[in-house]
Amino acid sequence: MHTFLQHNPTKLYFGKGQIEYITKEIAKESRVLLVYGGGSIKRNGVYKEAIKQLNAIHATVFELAGVEPNPRLATVEKGVEICKEEGINYLLAVGGGSVIDCTKGISAAANYEGEAWDLFTQKAPIESALPFGTVLTLAATGSEMNPVSVITNWESKDKIGWSSSHVYPTFSILDPSYTLSVPQDQTVYGIVDSMSHALEHYFHRTPNTPMIDGFIESLLRTAMETGPNLVENPQSFEHRETMMYVSTTAFNGTLSNGTDGGDWATHRIEHALSAVYDIPHGGGLAVLFPNWLDHVLEEDPSRVKQLAVNVLGVSPEGKEEIEVAREGAKALRAFWNSIGAPNRLSDYSIDERHFKAIVEKTFIKPGVGTYKEMDHSSVLDILKRSL
Amino acid sequence: MHTFLQHNPTKLYFGKGQIEYITKEIAKESRVLLVYGGGSIKRNGVYKEAIKQLNAIHATVFELAGVEPNPRLATVEKGVEICKEEGINYLLAVGGGSVIDCTKGISAAANYEGEAWDLFTQKAPIESALPFGTVLTLAATGSEMNPVSVITNWESKDKIGWSSSHVYPTFSILDPSYTLSVPQDQTVYGIVDSMSHALEHYFHRTPNTPMIDGFIESLLRTAMETGPNLVENPQSFEHRETMMYVSTTAFNGTLSNGTDGGDWATHRIEHALSAVYDIPHGGGLAVLFPNWLDHVLEEDPSRVKQLAVNVLGVSPEGKEEIEVAREGAKALRAFWNSIGAPNRLSDYSIDERHFKAIVEKTFIKPGVGTYKEMDHSSVLDILKRSL
Numbered sequence: 001m002h003t004f005l006q007h008n009p010t011k012l013y014f015g016k017g018q019i020e021y022i023t024k025e026i027a028k029e030s031r032v033l034l035v036y037g038g039g040s041i042k043r044n045g046v047y048k049e050a051i052k053q054l055n056a057i058h059a060t061v062f063e064l065a066g067v068e069p070n071p072r073l074a075t076v077e078k079g080v081e082i083c084k085e086e087g088i089n090y091l092l093a094v095g096g097g098s099v100i101d102c103t104k105g106i107s108a109a110a111n112y113e114g115e116a117w118d119l120f121t122q123k124a125p126i127e128s129a130l131p132f133g134t135v136l137t138l139a140a141t142g143s144e145m146n147p148v149s150v151i152t153n154w155e156s157k158d159k160i161g162w163s164s165s166h167v168y169p170t171f172s173i174l175d176p177s178y179t180l181s182v183p184q185d186q187t188v189y190g191i192v193d194s195m196s197h198a199l200e201h202y203f204h205r206t207p208n209t210p211m212i213d214g215f216i217e218s219l220l221r222t223a224m225e226t227g228p229n230l231v232e233n234p235q236s237f238e239h240r241e242t243m244m245y246v247s248t249t250a251f252n253g254t255l256s257n258g259t260d261g262g263d264w265a266t267h268r269i270e271h272a273l274s275a276v277y278d279i280p281h282g283g284g285l286a287v288l289f290p291n292w293l294d295h296v297l298e299e300d301p302s303r304v305k306q307l308a309v310n311v312l313g314v315s316p317e318g319k320e321e322i323e324v325a326r327e328g329a330k331a332l333r334a335f336w337n338s339i340g341a342p343n344r345l346s347d348y349s350i351d352e353r354h355f356k357a358i359v360e361k362t363f364i365k366p367g368v369g370t371y372k373e374m375d376h377s378s379v380l381d382i383l384k385r386s387l
Numbered sequence: 388m389h390t391f392l393q394h395n396p397t398k399l400y401f402g403k404g405q406i407e408y409i410t411k412e413i414a415k416e417s418r419v420l421l422v423y424g425g426g427s428i429k430r431n432g433v434y435k436e437a438i439k440q441l442n443a444i445h446a447t448v449f450e451l452a453g454v455e456p457n458p459r460l461a462t463v464e465k466g467v468e469i470c471k472e473e474g475i476n477y478l479l480a481v482g483g484g485s486v487i488d489c490t491k492g493i494s495a496a497a498n499y500e501g502e503a504w505d506l507f508t509q510k511a512p513i514e515s516a517l518p519f520g521t522v523l524t525l526a527a528t529g530s531e532m533n534p535v536s537v538i539t540n541w542e543s544k545d546k547i548g549w550s551s552s553h554v555y556p557t558f559s560i561l562d563p564s565y566t567l568s569v570p571q572d573q574t575v576y577g578i579v580d581s582m583s584h585a586l587e588h589y590f591h592r593t594p595n596t597p598m599i600d601g602f603i604e605s606l607l608r609t610a611m612e613t614g615p616n617l618v619e620n621p622q623s624f625e626h627r628e629t630m631m632y633v634s635t636t637a638f639n640g641t642l643s644n645g646t647d648g649g650d651w652a653t654h655r656i657e658h659a660l661s662a663v664y665d666i667p668h669g670g671g672l673a674v675l676f677p678n679w680l681d682h683v684l685e686e687d688p689s690r691v692k693q694l695a696v697n698v699l700g701v702s703p704e705g706k707e708e709i710e711v712a713r714e715g716a717k718a719l720r721a722f723w724n725s726i727g728a729p730n731r732l733s734d735y736s737i738d739e740r741h742f743k744a745i746v747e748k749t750f751i752k753p754g755v756g757t758y759k760e761m762d763h764s765s766v767l768d769i770l771k772r773s774l
Binding site: 001002003004005006007008010011012013014015016017018207208210211214215217218219221222225226238241242245246249254257258 | 388389390391392393394395397398399400401402403404405594595597598601602604605606608609612613625628629632633636641644645
C-alpha cells in the first residue's frame with residue numbers, strides 16, 4: 001500500500017426526504033446562487049422542494065439556469081459574474097454531475113480575480129472557494145462527494161478535468177426518488193460512468209491492497225446485477241437507490257485508499273473525444289473502455305484476467321491467461337451493449353477524420369495512464385479499435 | 388436501505404512515517420496530556436517518536452501512564468483530574484483500543500462537572516469534549532476512527548459501551564510498523580475483534596444493501612487470508628498493514644451505511660463476561676460468536692448460510708439451508724482456533740457459577756440484539772453452548 005490520508009469532508013445525506021437538511025447546512029439569510037440545468041428539476045418538483053427549504057432559512061436566491069451536459073467555461077464565467085455582483089456567499093447545485101462540476105468551477109473562480117480557465121489548467125493555484133452544497137438528481141459522476149470537476153472551453157474545444165481540496169461539497173443530498181424520472185439513455189450512461197470509475201480505480205499497480213480490490217469487485221458486481229433490473233424497471237426506488245449509492249462510492253475516495261489511484265487514461269481519451277464531438281460522456285466511455293482493456297491486455301493480461309474472473313463471470317478453466325482476459329473485455333462490451341450503451345464510434349457517426357486532434361487533446365495535461373503509460377500511438381490504437 | 392448520514396470527521400493518516408503529521412494537527416504550544424498503557428511504547432520506540440513531535444511544536448506535555456487492557460473508570464477520573472488541574476487543551480492517545488477508549492472518556496468528562504460514570508451510562512448528556520488525536524499501536528478495536536468507547540467500573544464490575552459524536556478522534560496516525568512488536572496473543576485477539584465487528588455489521592435486517600454486504604464479505608475474506616499468514620510471520624510489514632486497515636474499516640462507519648447497524652449482542656455479552664472475569668475481549672468473542680451463530684440459525688438460518696457460502700468456504704451443494712449454516716458456525720470456530728484463539732469458556736477456567744450475574748450485566752442497557760432480540764434465556768443459552 002501507499003501512504004494515504006483518508007478524510008472526506010462532504011456530509012452525505014442519503015435517502016428519502018433528506019432535502020430538509022439544507023436548512024441545517026446553509027446559514028439563515030444567506031445569499032444563495034442556485035445552479036441548475038435544462039429545467040427537468042422544474043418538471044419533477046425538485047426545484048420547488050429546494051426553493052421551499054431556501055425560503056425556510058430566508059435566503060436571498062439568485063439563479064443560474066441552463067448549465068449544459070458538458071458544462072462550459074462561458075457558463076462558469078456567467079455564474080462568477082453573478083457571485084461578484086450580488087455578493088453571493090453560498091452556492092447550491094441542483095442537478096447531475098455537470099451542474100455540480102459547473103458549480104465547483106464557479107465556487108473556485110468567484111474568489112479569484114484573474115481568468116477562470118487559468119485555475120482549471122493549473123496556470124494559477126486555487127487558494128479558496130465559496131462553500132456549496134448539492135442536491136443530486138442523476139447517479140453517475142460521483143462529483144457530489146469528491147473534489148473533481150470537468151469543464152469544457154468551447155472556443156478552444158478543450159475539455160479539462162481538474163481538482164482542488166477547496167471544492168469538496170460541504171454537503172450533498174442524495175434522495176433516490178429524485179432520480180426516478182431520469183430518462184433511459186441518461187440512466188444507462190450513469191451506470192457506464194460509475195462502472196468506469198470503479199474500473200479505472202481497479203487498474204492500479206500498488207501491491208498488497210486485497211480489501212480495496214475486493215471492494216471494487218463488489219461494487220462492480222452490484223452494478224452489473226442492478227443495472228439491467230433498473231433499465232427494465234426505471235421506476236423502482238430500490239434499484240435507483242442501489243445505483244445512486246454505487247455511483248457515489250465509485251468516486252469518493254473509498255476505492256483509492258492506499259493505491260496509486262488507478263489508471264484514468266480512458267477518461268482522458270473520452271474527454272478529448274467529447275470535446276471534439278459533444279457526445280455523452282457515458283456513451284464515449286462505453287465505446288472506449290473495452291478497447292482500452294484490449295489494448296493493455298496484449299502487454300500484460302493479468303489484471304484484466306482477474307477482472308474477467310472475479311467480476312465479469314468468465315470461467316478461467318483450461319484457458320490461457322490472455323484468452324481469459326480477452327473474454328473479459330468482450331464480456332464488458334456485451335454487458336454494456338445489453339443495457340443499451342453504444343458499441344462503436346460509428347454509432348455516433350464518428351470516423352478517423354479528427355483522430356489526430358483527439359489524440360492531441362488527450363495530452364492537454366502531460367501523463368496519460370499509469371497502469372499503462374500512453375503515448376500518442378497507443379491512444380490512436382485505442383481509437384482505431386473503437387471505430 | 389435506511390436513510391443515513393455518511394460523514395467521518397477523523398483524519399486518518401495511514402502508512403510509514405505518518406507520525407510527523409502530529410505537528411500539523413496539534414497547535415503550537417498546546418498543553419497536551421499523553422495517555423498510554425503498560426509501557427510497551429517505551430520499548431518499541433513509539434513513545435520517543437511521539438515526544439519528538441510534541442517537542443517540535445513546543446507542547447507542554449503531561450502524562451497518564453498505565454491504562455489497563457480493559458480501561459477503568461478510576462483511570463479516566465485520574466486523567467480528568469490532570470486535565471482540570473493543568474489546563475490541558477489537547478489529548479494524545481498512544482496505544483491500542485483501551486488507551487484510546489480511556490482517552491475518549493477523559494476528553495468527554497474533562498468538560499463536565501459531575502461524575503464521569505453518569506456520562507457513560509447516559510444519565511447525563513455529553514455536550515462537548517476536549518479534542519484528541521491517536522497514534523495506534525494495535526490493530527483491533529477500530530476506536531481510532533469511531534465515536535465508540537468501552538469503560539469498566541471495577542467497583543460495580545460493570546463494563547459499558549457508549550458513544551458520542553463529540554469523541555471522534557480529530558486525527559489518527561496508523562503506521563503499521565508500530566504493530567510489528569505486538570505479541571502473538573494480542574495479534575490473534577485483534578484479528579478476532581476486527582472480524583467480529585464486521586460480522587456484527589453483517590447481521591442486519593435491512594433490505595437492498597448488496598454493495599455494503601459485499602464490502603463486509605470482502606473485508607472478512609481479506610482477514611481470513613491474511614490472519615494465518617500474519618500469525619506465521621508476525622514481522623511482515625505487509626500483513627500488519629493489511630490487518631491494520633481491515634480493523635479500522637471494520638468499525639469506522641463504512642460497513643453500516645444504509646443498514647440498521649447490525650446486531651451487537653455478542654459484544655454486549657462479551658462485555659458482561661469480561662467485566663466479571665477480566666479476560667481478553669478478543670478471547671471472549673472467539674468463544675461466544677460461533678455459539679451466537681448456532682443460537683440464531685436455529686430460528687432463521689438464511690443469513691448464516693450466506694456467510695458460510697460467501698466467506699467461510701462452505702459448499703452448499705446438496706445440503707439443507709440449516710446444514711450449510713451449521714457448517715458455517717463450525718468453520719468460523721475452526722478458523723479462529725487454527726490461529727490460536729480459545730475455543731470454550733473452560734479454556735479460561737470459567738464455569739456456570741456466575742452466569743446469572745453475566746446475564747444481568749448484559750442487560751445493563753436495555754435492548755440486546757436486533758437481528759435476533761435477546762432475552763435472559765437466550766443469553767443463558769449462548770453461555771451454556773460456550774462452556
